[in-house]
Amino acid sequence: MRTPAPLRFPPNFVWGTATAAAQIEGAARTDGKSESVWDRFARRPGAVFNGDTLDIACDHYHRFDQDFALMARLGIKHYRLSLAWPRLIPCGDATINQRGIDFYHRLFDSLEKHGITPWVTLFHWDLPQALEAQGGWRSRVVPEAFARYADVAVKAFGSRVKNWITLNEIRCFTVHGYAGLGKAPGAAEAPGVVNQTIHHALVCHGHAVRAVREHGGRGARVGLTDNCETVIPFTETAPDIAAARAHFVETNQSILGAIYGGGYAPAYLRRCGADRPRVTRGDFALISLPTDFLGLNIYTGLTVRRGKNGKPERVLASPSYPKTDSPWLELAPRALYWGPRLAAEVYGVKNIYITENGCGYNDDQVVKGECQDLHRVEYLRSYLKELHRAMQDRTPVRGYFLWSFLDNFEWADGYTRRFGIVHNDFKTQQRTPKMSAHWYARVVADNALL
Numbered sequence: 001m002r003t004p005a006p007l008r009f010p011p012n013f014v015w016g017t018a019t020a021a022a023q024i025e026g027a028a029r030t031d032g033k034s035e036s037v038w039d040r041f042a043r044r045p046g047a048v049f050n051g052d053t054l055d056i057a058c059d060h061y062h063r064f065d066q067d068f069a070l071m072a073r074l075g076i077k078h079y080r081l082s083l084a085w086p087r088l089i090p091c092g093d094a095t096i097n098q099r100g101i102d103f104y105h106r107l108f109d110s111l112e113k114h115g116i117t118p119w120v121t122l123f124h125w126d127l128p129q130a131l132e133a134q135g136g137w138r139s140r141v142v143p144e145a146f147a148r149y150a151d152v153a154v155k156a157f158g159s160r161v162k163n164w165i166t167l168n169e170i171r172c173f174t175v176h177g178y179a180g181l182g183k184a185p186g187a188a189e190a191p192g193v194v195n196q197t198i199h200h201a202l203v204c205h206g207h208a209v210r211a212v213r214e215h216g217g218r219g220a221r222v223g224l225t226d227n228c229e230t231v232i233p234f235t236e237t238a239p240d241i242a243a244a245r246a247h248f249v250e251t252n253q254s255i256l257g258a259i260y261g262g263g264y265a266p267a268y269l270r271r272c273g274a275d276r277p278r279v280t281r282g283d284f285a286l287i288s289l290p291t292d293f294l295g296l297n298i299y300t301g302l303t304v305r306r307g308k309n310g311k312p313e314r315v316l317a318s319p320s321y322p323k324t325d326s327p328w329l330e331l332a333p334r335a336l337y338w339g340p341r342l343a344a345e346v347y348g349v350k351n352i353y354i355t356e357n358g359c360g361y362n363d364d365q366v367v368k369g370e371c372q373d374l375h376r377v378e379y380l381r382s383y384l385k386e387l388h389r390a391m392q393d394r395t396p397v398r399g400y401f402l403w404s405f406l407d408n409f410e411w412a413d414g415y416t417r418r419f420g421i422v423h424n425d426f427k428t429q430q431r432t433p434k435m436s437a438h439w440y441a442r443v444v445a446d447n448a449l450l
């Protein structure tokens, strides 16, 4: 019988997996690490499902060498991880914790030994609690401290890390953290304050770019990872595409629009009214420093058509439309076509990496040594087909990182929501590659979807 033609990816396409320090490391008080806002938030009754904490997580702090051996056996050669600020500078500012630096050196040694290239996120949500106590993202204390943290991290690891990601998903740790949407620090502030937290995060992004340029050494590259609102045209015809594009521009004005536009768009400022962010002289010189790539975390999308009044109009799915077990994660494979394509067209980005894509389910189980996650394989296949289609249409996507390597601490959903291609038993810390891991290993080895 004839086998279907494989969907081939270009040579040098980067295939990887992604994690974040707070979600896998555990060792929450080991070797001088201080409390993060998530360590604190998880102790608030009702904040995290089941009262789960980050104290042990996947115990990756003590098991990274075995974890990277497994990654290498699966043939995965790129790995996105994050550094824990509270490990490196426990008070948030000033004093460096050498044991934290040493830990990441051991971790990078192990990656090197296993032939895996690190892609390092400087900030993936674990703000030192000491900085939250001084106002957190509401205050310029954070960008000032972050500027020094970025210098420390890039100076310490710049000889071995060449791919830097400044911040992960600004919207999640600002809006979701400060407007009562269930993420640490669990604050509920007025809109003006929330807009200011976004602005301070943009300044941090700029400082990270500056730090990589100043201390990153030869070949260093840097970019932001954003979870922009991904807008999908209902039909792929000119009117719906124009509507999707208009909606994309508008909803992403506060972050990507500001970075690539060199300032806040007048339309955004008009919508903010009196709640507009206060900008300090020099901020946008930093914020709009050129970067080398844009990272996009894409899980789902918003479907839009051209409404009768000519304006973009949302098209909703019925409650029975398929979702993963994360209520926000509706299946939307075309998000991986339209997300990168609109970002490239609207902002003129030349290099895009999908820095996260994946799906969370509650009931992945190991039965007789095997975890049959057909649901995840079908999810990934449908999304990767759309990514391939985007690249056929010349969208400049250079790589893809699957979230996540391991089941881990899924923030307010605790350990129930499993995003890994490797199953973790949180009682025994036993790792078992799921069927999706073996399937993904084939994709990586073939550089193609078969």
Ligand code: PNW
Pocket (backbone or CB within 6 Å): 020, 023, 168, 169, 172, 227, 297, 299, 328, 356, 403, 410, 411, 419
């Ligand atoms: C991302 N939403 O978070 C994060 O970068 C990861 O740390 C996380 O584990 C992963 O995606 C899976 O959730 C998101 O509500 C959390 O739209 C929530 C949303 C999007 C991304």
